Amino acid sequence: xxxxxxxxxxxxxxxxxxxxxxxxxxxxxxxxxxxxxxxxxxxxxxxxxxxxxxxxxxxxxxxxxxxxxxxxxxxxxxxxxxxxxxxxxxxxxxxxxxxxxxxxxxxxxxxxxxxxxxxxxxxxxxxxxxxxxxxxxxxxxxxxxxxxxxxxxxxxxxxxxxxxxxxxxxxxxxxxxxxxxxxxxxxxxxxxxxxxxxxxxxxxxxxxxxxxxxxxxxxxxxxxxxxxxxxxxxxxxxxxxxxxxxxxxxxxxxxxxxxxxxxxxxxxxxxxxxxxxxxxxxxxxxxxxxxxxxxxxxxxxxxxxxxxxxx
Numbered sequence: 001x002x003x004x005x006x007x008x009x010x011x012x013x014x015x016x017x018x019x020x021x022x023x024x025x026x027x028x029x030x031x032x033x034x035x036x037x038x039x040x041x042x043x044x045x046x047x048x049x050x051x052x053x054x055x056x057x058x059x060x061x062x063x064x065x066x067x068x069x070x071x072x073x074x075x076x077x078x079x080x081x082x083x084x085x086x087x088x089x090x091x092x093x094x095x096x097x098x099x100x101x102x103x104x105x106x107x108x109x110x111x112x113x114x115x116x117x118x119x120x121x122x123x124x125x126x127x128x129x130x131x132x133x134x135x136x137x138x139x140x141x142x143x144x145x146x147x148x149x150x151x152x153x154x155x156x157x158x159x160x161x162x163x164x165x166x167x168x169x170x171x172x173x174x175x176x177x178x179x180x181x182x183x184x185x186x187x188x189x190x191x192x193x194x195x196x197x198x199x200x201x202x203x204x205x206x207x208x209x210x211x212x213x214x215x216x217x218x219x220x221x222x223x224x225x226x227x228x229x230x231x232x233x234x235x236x237x238x239x240x241x242x243x244x245x246x247x248x249x250x251x252x253x254x255x256x257x258x259x260x261x262x263x264x265x266x267x268x269x270x271x272x273x274x275x276x277x278x279x280x281x282x283x284x285x286x287x288x289x290x291x292x293x294x295x296x297x298x299x300x301x302x303x304x305x306x307x308x309x310x311x
Contacts, residue, residue: 080208107131140175161305162180256278
């Protein structure tokens with residue numbers, strides 16, 4: 001079985017590994033909580049990569065080397081994302097078994113990554129029919145796949161604000177929305193110059209870190225009690241002030257309300273907007289008219305906005 005980070009086209013020194021080392025490597029990719037630790041990770045990479053290793057999602061070139069600066073192929077990326085976010089087709093029924101060749105022109109049905117591409121297709125990840133699975137993947141390509149995979153698991157609360165990307169003109173138009181959401185979910189961030197470097201090839205270390213952060217977003221969402229979604233939009237008024245709108249969407253009568261009850265400004269640059277919800281009372285009569293239920297406040301543009309329900 002092929003791991004998410006190894007393939008037949010990897011670095012030449014892999015061919016020199018002894019058969020025993022290869023057996024250990026392949027077994028470790030199936031084991032939760034394997035004992036070895038990689039010696040080529042810096043402190044910022046170790047948490048994410050070791051967590052994914054312990055879940056059996058990634059493995060190294062050998063027991064000591066993960067090679068975080070190495071490149072990752074499109075096939076390895078799809079395999080890793082599908083496995084890491086537990087994408088599947090459990091709720092789908094087919095007249096005949098779906099094959100990779102039904103959806104892709106360059107993927108053999110017996111390829112080690114074929115099943116992952118089939119699952120990705122039915123998870124609506126939007127992979128091109130003529131994709132080259134052996135090509136190295138770019139930052140924008142991986143980010144687009146990762147966000148689509150995450151959002152296939154449910155609806156996630158997201159502040160609707162625009163992040164200025166200095167090299168936005170280099171982003172493919174089809175990826176602009178998902179890369180904005182990638183940044184808003186805090187799966188990754190811009191570099192020190194405010195750039196995303198969309199056409200740069202992604203490294204193995206970056207891929208693992210992004211996937212780990214996406215899993216954190218998913219698991220945090222699953223652990224929270226499900227409450228009504230309130231959307232947050234941020235609109236620039238001038239250089240110093242943003243207009244913040246909280247919306248419950250369109251409701252059928254005037255009994256629904258939303259009220260902003262306070263704003264707390266944190267030292268980390270976040271403005272936490274607290275709000276309460278009002279629902280129709282069973283003994284009251286309300287005008288039946290479809291109306292968007294929303295509340296508005298204004299916040300310094302120096303702060304990012306987060307909304308929290310209060311009782």
